[in-house]
Amino acid sequence: MRYLIRNSTLRLVSFGVGIVFALFVTPVIINAIGQAAYGVWALISATVANYLLLDFGLSQAVSKFVAAAIAREDQKEINRICSTGIALNVISCLLSCIITVVLLYFGKDHIPQGADFAQVQTYFAIYAGTFSLLFLFRTWNGVLAGEMRWTLLAFISMVKNVIVSLSVLIWISGENGLMFLSVVNGVGFLLEGVVYWIFARRGFSVSIRFRHVDWRLGGELFRFGLTSLVAQVGQAMRFRSQPYIIVKAIGAEGVAVFSIATQLISYFTNLIRSAFGIFIPHFSRLQAQHDHDGIRQSMLSALWLSYRVSAYVGLCLVFYGGEFVELWLGPEFRDVQLVLVPMAIGSIFSTSIIPAQEFLMGISQHRITAICNIGEGICVVFASIISMMYFGIVGVGWSFFVCSFIFRACLLPYYAFRQADAPLSSYIQLLGCVALTHVLPQWIFWISVRDYMGTGYLSLFAMSVMQGLVIIVVQYGLFRLDRRLVGFADAVRT
Structure with a gap:
């Protein structure tokens, strides 16, 4: 920490x-x-x-x-x-x-x-x-x-x-x-x-x-x-790869709309990478010192934090990203919302797993990372080409989500936990805790207040802050009830 x-x-x-x-x-x-x-x-x-x-x-x-x-x-x-x-x-x-x-x-x-x-x-x-x-x-x-x-x-x-x-x-x-x-x-x-x-x-x-x-x-x-x-x-x-597919189908204007969505997604991704993409030399030093317990505990602790932060930031982008873009660039970019939502959800899986990727690279066991990345990239390209023909740039966004879920939420975590000698049940526990203490409260809050949202940057900022406060209150209440509902300490200790 x-x-x-x-x-x-x-x-x-x-x-x-x-x-x-x-x-x-x-x-x-x-x-x-x-x-x-x-x-x-x-x-x-x-x-x-x-x-x-x-x-x-x-x-x-x-x-x-x-x-x-x-x-x-x-x-x-x-x-x-x-x-x-x-x-x-x-x-x-x-x-x-x-x-x-x-x-x-x-x-x-x-x-x-x-x-x-x-x-x-x-x-x-x-x-x-x-x-x-x-x-x-x-x-x-x-x-x-x-x-x-x-x-x-x-x-x-x-x-x-x-x-x-x-x-x-x-x-x-x-x-x-x-x-x-x-x-x-x-x-x-x-x-x-x-x-x-x-x-x-x-x-x-x-x-x-x-x-x-x-x-x-x-x-x-x-x-x-x-x-x-x-x-x-x-x-x-x-x-x-998507801009080259889009420009052939609908021209430069479509690329501009898609690039705005990917720009916001890159902000999201780089935010999480700025916080958690620092562990390769850390894991390499621990490996050189033969500190296997320290490696496992560092990975699990970092994953617990990255999933919580990614869930909060990603859902803010899902709920308020479309309104922000319309305020920021004007109504001609309203279609960005249709692409942004699936890509933001997919990016939650992609960014949350960053500490596990750093762990695999730090101990020179990162071939599965390469395999998953190239496999996901190929799937994204082919899925985007096919979905572009039937659903336009919206299909491209959902293709990104499906591929991210398969490779980033399923395959890569499975291999990382095996390499760390951590039970896969720890990963299931992690997902359940994040869903209970972060995803569900944010979704309920947004459903409750979306009809009363004002307009303007200040309103969007206030809603995001209130959403964060809801998470803190819910997590504190569940912690007082039973720390196993919100903690990942047991998994880290094992």
């Missing part, structure tokens, strides 16, 4: 600051460049975001291996890991540049009708080119994570988001629109990587030399990272 609070606080603050600025920036961008152009930008940014797959999971591999080396106080191993990681990331940078050139000449068939291909080429070249240079600094991100310097990473990210958002708010216009977005976002990511390098070199004792490069170790890093890569590919298919 102390580790969680200490390392999650500033990450949550950083994430909150990013959301606040994004909520201001998004309508400014749409008003400046229009809904169709915003759909084009959504496609460009989604394509460039896929470049992170070319990291091949090496930053996570560096984080895990460095954390274990720190626990053993092995300085030579740290030098080998960092030098080898940098050499491998240089290769990733070259690959991303080659892919950028290929897409510049063969991507014409994938842009929305009516868009100027020459201009889109220019925007994409600027954004993708600067983003590619980020790979030169990805190793240092892994080093800082391996040192568990989560607060520093959060602070750097927060400062970058603030600078980029303020630049957009001040200088974007209809004339410079997509060009400005490409430049400011690309340069922002590149400068973030440079700052990682500066702080890692100043606060971490490591010798980077070509003679320290160990290609056998590189193979170990790559094999660990490859499994992470497969998991990331599945993640990309879950969230970034």
Whole structure:
């Protein structure tokens, strides 16, 4: 708990600051460049975001291996890991540049009708080119994570988001629109990587030399990272494949509507990841120290907290997300509600299980994570194509929900609890407690007050706060009645 609070606080603050600025920036961008152009930008940014797959999971591999080396106080191993990681990331940078050139000449068939291909080429070249240079600094991100310097990473990210958002708010216009977005976002990511390098070199004792490069170790890093890569590919298919399906069916306007829903879902996902996505080096250190009881207790305790937080935030998004979007962007985005509801429910399962995923990666037993991610991603793609033909973007949203339930609420927890040597009945108990103390009270509260809801941001905020207070009161009352109804302590102790 102390580790969680200490390392999650500033990450949550950083994430909150990013959301606040994004909520201001998004309508400014749409008003400046229009809904169709915003759909084009959504496609460009989604394509460039896929470049992170070319990291091949090496930053996570560096984080895990460095954390274990720190626990053993092995300085030579740290030098080998960092030098080898940098050499491998240089290769990733070259690959991303080659892919950028290929897409510049063969991507014409994938842009929305009516868009100027020459201009889109220019925007994409600027954004993708600067983003590619980020790979030169990805190793240092892994080093800082391996040192568990989560607060520093959060602070750097927060400062970058603030600078980029303020630049957009001040200088974007209809004339410079997509060009400005490409430049400011690309340069922002590149400068973030440079700052990682500066702080890692100043606060971490490591010798980077070509003679320290160990290609056998590189193979170990790559094999660990490859499994992470497969998991990331599945993640990309879950969230970034739909715009390409939608743009072919109904055009850029449909992509804009869907991208708003996925933007809110990404806020939800990143919120939970900011709080609970910090356990890989923690589990790696415990494994290096052969503390199996500590590993199991850490996973169970983190899962209990993540399910409670995810249930509250996700249901707020379900109940009040549609009204918020209409206030935020106007009635033309009213259809976002139809996509947002199933995706938010599915994301509750996806985000709640994050500590278990971190556990599996931390102990190098994360193949099932990769299998589940890629299996879910493939199912999402095919289900979205089929449902798009019959139900439009609403079917795409429900396809996401069904796949999330199967893989995130059933398969992945089953394997994680087996690896932690924890009874599956503990997971069933966890779900029952969350349903009783969080889901049911929130649903009853919303049913009771929805006809009396006012309009405006203040009303939505007040309803969300009251919903949280209802949970606290219900949980406290049940705890006084019988602590087994709301506690997960018995499961943690076992």
